[in-house]
Amino acid sequence: EAQVTQNPRYLITVTGKKLTVTCSQNMNHEYMSWYRQDPGLGLRQIYYSMNVEVTDKGDVPEGYKVSRKEKRNFPLILESPSPNQTSLYFCASSLRGLADNEQFFGPGTRLTVL
């Protein structure tokens, strides 16, 4: 089944404790992206990757890191999480980084930073 998977689905952590949220897609997509969803704000893009070893900042990159060493994986790293990073996070992928391409979303990771 074609899908985007994320792990973990739920995470409660404390301020300053480094964490990684994994994202993997099995559709051989070139483009991958991370979003955060906050009430009333819709989804905002954190980082995206047009292809392996190519990453760039989205609208709200502060406090986050990403890497794209393999085509299928795009982990999101929070080196020193803070409470304002409490949010619902979605990974997405599409065939190419083109305006018309549909993005496929993972099921989401709900992160709480205490």
Place this chain on the structure above:
Amino acid sequence: GNSVTQMEGPVTLSEEAFLTINCTYTATGYPSLFWYVQYPGEGLQLLLKATKADDKGSNKGFEATYRKETTSFHLEKGSVQVSDSAVYFCALSPRPNNAGNMLTFGGGTRLMVKP
């Protein structure tokens, strides 16, 4: 910059009622426009899209027409079902696409359909 504005919810309707969710946008150039739907506990999935002026996207009984003159992309359905209860997001992707397929989302509209 690019922005998407959609009506705030929640929108509560009875089954078989007519649905309209308004969406307007601001963008340079000629963006592609999308409606995504998020069912409870799930990620977003594409509902429909339109890539140029006067295009009509349609899927599962939902429709939206790309209106360049009013910069709008309103979502409509003639007869909603309880299973349509979800959060609906209007989004745009700019063209020419120099921003890595970056989707700009509206704030989302929650639809609740009662039997």
